Amino acid sequence: MNSVLFFLTIDQSMLKLMNEILCAFRACFTRTAAFQWFVVIVVGLMVRSDHLGVTSIVRDLSLDPRHYESMIHFFRSSAWSLESLRLAWQEAVRRFAPLLYVRGQVVLVGDGMKQAKEGRQMPGVKKLHQESENVSKGEYIFGHLFGAIGILAGTPNKWFCLPLFMNLQDGVKAIFGWTGHSKERQASHVVQMIEQAFVSARTFGGALLLLDRYFLSIPALQRLAEGDRAGDGRLQIVTKAKMNAVAYERPEPKKPGRGRPPKKGKTLKLAELFQSRTTDFQTAAVTIYGKEETVSFLCLDLLWGQGLYQELRFVLVRHGDRLSILVSTDLTLEAAEIIALYGYRFKIECTFREMSK
Structure with missing residues (x-):
């Protein structure tokens, strides 16, 4: 319910900006699946109603509970590095903020x-x-x-x-x-x-x-x-x-x-x-x-x-x-x-x- 209300309250220009910013991180991931999980997790962090970790993301995005373990594995994946994400985030801030x-x-x-x-x-x-x-x-x-x-x-x-x-x-x-x-x-x-x-x-x-x-x-x-x-x-x-x-x-x-x-x-x-x-x-x-x-x-x-x-x-x-x-x-x-x-x-x-x- 929270995720539905979130997307109803933002307009198309905001969605377009979010999409442009998230796509700027694609080069940080060597596998498409890892990038897709990254997008899911970022959106989940934006709409979650509490601070109970991955469980909050699964609940507020109404995901299938079996995806919990896949989401946990994302954080230890070798398909991305923290340093590359950090540099991409700084570049996004320079461009858009x-x-x-x-x-x-x-x-x-x-x-x-x-x-x-x-x-x-x-x-x-x-x-x-x-x-x-x-x-x-x-x-x-x-x-x-x-x-x-x-x-x-x-x-x-x-x-x-x-x-x-x-x-x-x-x-x-x-x-x-x-x-x-x-x-x-x-x-x-x-x-x-x-x-x-x-x-x-x-x-x-x-x-x-x-x-x-x-x-x-x-x-x-x-x-x-x-x-x-x-x-x-x-x-x-x-x-x-x-x-x-x-x-x-x-x-x-x-x-x-x-x-x-x-x-x-x-x-x-x-x-x-x-x-x-x-x-x-x-x-x-x-x-x-x-x-x-x-x-x-x-x-x-x-x-x-x-x-x-x-x-x-x-x-x-x-x-x-x-x-x-x-x-x-x-x-x-x-x-x-x-x-x-x-x-x-x-x-x-x-x-x-x-x-x-």
Whole structure:
């Protein structure tokens, strides 16, 4: 009944678009039967009324129960690969989705989700620390750590996050070591997120990646620099810094005489600049969470990272009583653009949380 109501509520143009998108995946399958099951499963996931796995698809599409085992075998079929499906999906998104572009680059969003699991012996389950100010959440849980990459699409009135990829990124390193997988799958969660973003950036021709403050780390910036040197694609990140972050001014010119030139200048505690440089703050109207808000900000290009000393653009933002420190590796972005971009991050939380269940 649900499937009948679904198809009655969509018009012919929508059916034509769905058919065109699904046909774009035909080249990913070496056998026709596997592709046909793929179409059945995708449509079943669209119309299902609950989240009980393959059983939901069989019930809501009114399929013969004997097809249950055939559908289960599809997921372990050698007629297709996950990587080919992922690349085909990204190409379909590039062709059909109304994407948000900032300075000619798409906007990717990434995040990590910790999903609690009761089965201690499940593959990939490990003890995870939860960093949250919510006292109702346990400090430690046993569960899975997922990493996800999405892309912003829609209209200026309503942007939403379209998922591109999600996988387990912790607790499975030993398994991948046994099976001879590449070192990329055995890297840290932070580095894996940058790796996945580079794959998407190659498809879309360049991207800005929005991440939370957990991902502002030296390994992430080093992998970003390695990808740029190797020609993996144009990728820049916009993230957030902790309030106790420390940065450095540019070093002064080397004085005559022996000794190496200095790598950094004066040390700055960024949180103190909200008080010591109040007169330097500027005011601007910026769209945040879909609404136009007036914020005051201070934009500074400083060095960051003990031993790395990479130049980043810091934007100190005062929005009412809230203080934030935003960071961008792209030094050409204006402060107002960085503030507006980070305002889109709330779009990913609900989307990725539902995907990880």
